[in-house]
Amino acid sequence: MARSPTPLRLDPDRPLILLSNDDGIDANGLAALAAALDDLGTVVVVAPATEQSAVGHAITVRDPMRAHPWPFDGPTGPLWARAVTGTPADCVKLAVQKLLPRRPDLVVSGINHGPNTAVSVLYSGTVSAATEASILGVPSFAVSHCSWDPDADFETSGRVARTVAERVLSEGLPPGVLLNVNVPDRSFDQLTGFEVTRQARARWEEEFEERRDPFDRPYYWLGGQFINLDDGLDTDLHAIKQGAVSVTPIHYDLTAYDELRRIATWNWSADALSN
Amino acid sequence: MARSPTPLRLDPDRPLILLSNDDGIDANGLAALAAALDDLGTVVVVAPATEQSAVGHAITVRDPMRAHPWPFDGPTGPLWARAVTGTPADCVKLAVQKLLPRRPDLVVSGINHGPNTAVSVLYSGTVSAATEASILGVPSFAVSHCSWDPDADFETSGRVARTVAERVLSEGLPPGVLLNVNVPDRSFDQLTGFEVTRQARARWEEEFEERRDPFDRPYYWLGGQFINLDDGLDTDLHAIKQGAVSVTPIHYDLTAYDELRRIATWNWSADALSN
Numbered sequence: 001m002a003r004s005p006t007p008l009r010l011d012p013d014r015p016l017i018l019l020s021n022d023d024g025i026d027a028n029g030l031a032a033l034a035a036a037l038d039d040l041g042t043v044v045v046v047a048p049a050t051e052q053s054a055v056g057h058a059i060t061v062r063d064p065m066r067a068h069p070w071p072f073d074g075p076t077g078p079l080w081a082r083a084v085t086g087t088p089a090d091c092v093k094l095a096v097q098k099l100l101p102r103r104p105d106l107v108v109s110g111i112n113h114g115p116n117t118a119v120s121v122l123y124s125g126t127v128s129a130a131t132e133a134s135i136l137g138v139p140s141f142a143v144s145h146c147s148w149d150p151d152a153d154f155e156t157s158g159r160v161a162r163t164v165a166e167r168v169l170s171e172g173l174p175p176g177v178l179l180n181v182n183v184p185d186r187s188f189d190q191l192t193g194f195e196v197t198r199q200a201r202a203r204w205e206e207e208f209e210e211r212r213d214p215f216d217r218p219y220y221w222l223g224g225q226f227i228n229l230d231d232g233l234d235t236d237l238h239a240i241k242q243g244a245v246s247v248t249p250i251h252y253d254l255t256a257y258d259e260l261r262r263i264a265t266w267n268w269s270a271d272a273l274s275n
Numbered sequence: 276m277a278r279s280p281t282p283l284r285l286d287p288d289r290p291l292i293l294l295s296n297d298d299g300i301d302a303n304g305l306a307a308l309a310a311a312l313d314d315l316g317t318v319v320v321v322a323p324a325t326e327q328s329a330v331g332h333a334i335t336v337r338d339p340m341r342a343h344p345w346p347f348d349g350p351t352g353p354l355w356a357r358a359v360t361g362t363p364a365d366c367v368k369l370a371v372q373k374l375l376p377r378r379p380d381l382v383v384s385g386i387n388h389g390p391n392t393a394v395s396v397l398y399s400g401t402v403s404a405a406t407e408a409s410i411l412g413v414p415s416f417a418v419s420h421c422s423w424d425p426d427a428d429f430e431t432s433g434r435v436a437r438t439v440a441e442r443v444l445s446e447g448l449p450p451g452v453l454l455n456v457n458v459p460d461r462s463f464d465q466l467t468g469f470e471v472t473r474q475a476r477a478r479w480e481e482e483f484e485e486r487r488d489p490f491d492r493p494y495y496w497l498g499g500q501f502i503n504l505d506d507g508l509d510t511d512l513h514a515i516k517q518g519a520v521s522v523t524p525i526h527y528d529l530t531a532y533d534e535l536r537r538i539a540t541w542n543w544s545a546d547a548l549s550n
Contacts, residue, residue, distance in 0.1 A: 024282040056364075057331030064486070064494040087396075089331075094495060098483040119410055122332045122527055123364075128397075135394055135478050148338045167541050176476070177531045179538070195545035198530040201451070203410050208373040211339070219339040220369060247543075252397055255473040256452045259524035263454070266442050268469035268522075 003083055008044065008080040008101065011134055015041035018133075020091045022112065022125025024051045025070055025083045029154050034154035035075045036158030037108065037165055045072050045081035046095035048125075052087050057128040058091070060086045064268035067099060074209055080258060089131035096136050106169055107133035111157045112144035115182050117236040118202035118228070121250065124236075127180055131252050134178040139168050146240055147185035156191065157183040159243050176253065182246040190235035193241040199248055200235035202228040277510035280344035281524065283319065283376065290316035290444055293408075295366045296387065296402025299326040300345055300358045304386035304420060304429050310350045311433030312383065312440055319379075320347050320356035321370035323400075327362050332403040335361045336367070337404050342374060365406035369372045381444055382408035387419035391456050392511040392514040393477035393503070402455055406527050414443050416453055421515055422460035431466065432458040435520050451528065457511055457521040467518040474523055475510035479501040510521040 010016060017037055021030045025047035037043055049068065067088040072081035076265035082099060084091045092107060109129035116171040126142045133140035141164055145157040160183045168179065181200075184191065206224040213219060228237050285291060292312055296305045300322035312318055324343065340361045347356035357374060359366045367382060380491040384404035394415055401417045408415035416439055420432040433475040436459045443454065455474075459466065488494060514521035 023383060055331070056333045056403065058333045059398055059497070061328065061497055064496045066492075068493055090497075093497070097458040097481045098485070098495060119527060122403075122406070122531055123334055123408075124352070128331065131397065135397075155492050157519070163343055167324050167543075170539055174534065177534050180529075194369065196535055196543075198532065198535065199528050201528070206372045208369055210373070217341075219341050220336070220373060222336055222365075222368070223338045234531050247538065249531040249538050250529040251531040252529070253476070254396055254455075254525040254529070256526040257473065257523040259449065259452050259526075260471055260473065263522065263524050264471040266446055268442075268471075 006078040006080050010101060011042055017041045017043045018095055018100065018103065018104040018107045019043060019045045020107065020129040020217060021048045022048065022055065022088045022129065024048050025081065027113065028263050029113050032154030032158045033111050033161055034072070034079060034110060036162045038075050040162065040165055040169070041105065043079055044100065045086060046089060048090045048091060049062065049083040049085050052125045055125040056086050056123050057089055057131065058087045060090050065090060067094060070139055084201055088125040089132040089210060092129050092132040096133070096138060103187045104138055105166060107140040108140050108143065108161060108165060110143035111154050111161060113143065113152060114148045115146040115240065116144040116180060116247070117141060117182055117240065118200040121180060121199060128140050130178045135175060135252060137175065139173045143170060143181040145185065155239055156186065156188045159188050164247070170263050177249050177250050180250050181247040182240055184240045184243050185195055186243060190243060191245060196242040197236045197238035197246045197248050198234055200228060200232065200237040201230040202226060203235060216237065281353040283364065285376060285474045286317055292316045293370055293375065293379040294318060294320045295322045295363055295382065295384050295404040297323065297327045297363045297404065298388055304388050307429030307433045308383060308386050308436055309347070309354060311437045313350050315437065315440055316380065318349060318354055319375065320354055320368045321374060323366060324358040325359050325364060327400045330362050330400040331398050332364055332406065333362045334364050340365060340369065340370060361401040364407040367404050367407040367465050371408070371413060379413055381440060381443065383414040383418065383436060383440060385418035386429050388427060389419065389423045390421040390515065391417060391419040391455060392457050392515065393522070396455060396474060405453045410449060410516050411528065412450065413490060414448045416443060416456055418456040418458065420458050420460065420544040425441065431461065431463045434463050439522065446511050449528050452524050455523040455525050456491070457515055459515045459518050461518060465518060466520060467521055470514035470519040472511045472514045472521045473509055474502065474522050475503060475507065475512040476505040477501060477512060516538060531532045
């Protein structure tokens with residue numbers, strides 16, 4: 001027998017907390033996040049119907065989207081949840097601007113299965129969901145568990161997410177700023193603390209593997225390894241290596257302010273225009 | 276009769292200029308860009324086989340990609356070109372790391388059909404191609420024509436792209452910094468100059484339109500309008516409104532440096548961890 005959709009019951013005295021992710025609505029990390037935050041407020045879930053890793057800040061502009069009512073068990077009962085046929089950024093847009101009866105007080109995206117550090121922040125759907133919330137004026141953070149082990153245990157990351165959620169709910173965040181949290185793969189008691197960090201300069205060294213199909217036509221698989229080019233002690237990668245939770249404040253103003261003046265000195269005269 | 280693929284002939288004395296975009300390899304804006312840059316160096320094209328607007332910095336990690344040899348006419352003869360079954364970021368990765376015999380000296384992405392200003396930079400596949408080049412250490416810029424008119428004329432934007440390409444080839448760019456160029460929709464003689472700008476604070480005010488399918492099930496279309504929240508005279512939006520070309524230096528270090536110190540003062544003690 002199909003379960004009937006869980007109704008959304010708001011409590012005016014409790015924060016409304018929206019969860020999303022990029023691993024999809026059935027991912028273990030999202031269930032662990034819901035369990036960890038359950039007693040902080042009214043927890044609701046709007047997450048992608050299917051895995052959306054590495055989609056970056058993609059949004060769906062050419063097709064309509066569905067938002068399917070979804071069975072989602074929290075630790076104290078079923079949660080109101082919708083599975084959206086779109087990207088993580090779509091989920092947050094649709095939830096905040098259409099599906100929810102009021103603005104959430106907090107958006108948390110995760111728990112991602114794998115780190116989102118250094119330049120990977122750009123590719124991360126997990127981070128983009130939190131970024132979208134920030135664009136819409138809702139305090140938010142992304143949380144990622146630094147392990148690709150298929151049997152990864154999200155308990156430590158859940159307890160960390162709860163701590164960060166409490167801090168953000170009590171301290172607030174400035175407009176346009178969100179937090180990107182990465183949790184080392186170790187037991188909670190083995191964490192060495194929290195470090196407020198910057199994004200390390202690092203990149204993927206891609207190695208595209210060329211293969212041949214049965215008709216001898218080439219195709220390419222993206223592979224490669226992550227290369228840290230940054231030996232700073234204040235980076236996300238360093239904190240995690242030391243066993244600390246990395247908390248990086250990020251924003252979506254991409255302007256390279258340090259370069260404004262220098263580039264303005266280039267020859268931008270009418271002469272330059274006329275060649 | 277099928278044309279045989281155009282061979283890639285490098286000239287050691289001329290810069291190698293890679294073009295990409297997000298509107299797809301057959302877009303008029305890309306042809307206009309190739310025509311405008313043709314005499315600055317050896318121009319090659321690696322662009323998405325299909326339109327990839329609003330994909331942000333998505334990359335393809337779950338599927339292999341094809342790179343089809345593609346007929347692409349430049350003003351002085353056919354150009355070496357590949358149509359990739361992936362995103363703009365994929366195209367640049369694959370071109371630089373696999374397809375090209377040497378690193379390009381410049382990557383130019385565009386000419387996008389429509390502006391990429393303010394927060395739209397995050398969603399833009401055009402910008403992500405240039406960002407990917409910067410991550411890989413290649414100087415780059417994105418160029419967008421501020422009109423959605425289906426019959427938009429890219430001649431002005433082409434001349435602007437040529438000017439910026441010359442400047443970047445001669446001046447270089449610092450590591451991790453690229454340029455996001457937006458060109459007003461007016462004739463070249465009507466441009467009021469170049470302005471080096473910052474990304475305006477603005478956002479899309481989404482209005483999701485709910486419709487019902489023939490089975491009375493809801494679906495949602497993303498709609499809405501762009502809202503400028505920023506009356507600064509130094510923004511990309513202001514420059515374009517004044518008829519000037521907007522040149523915004525951007526980077527992909529998203530760290531909100533101004534907030535590092537303040538967030539480090541939050542209670543991140545062991546006590547905070549233990550609740």
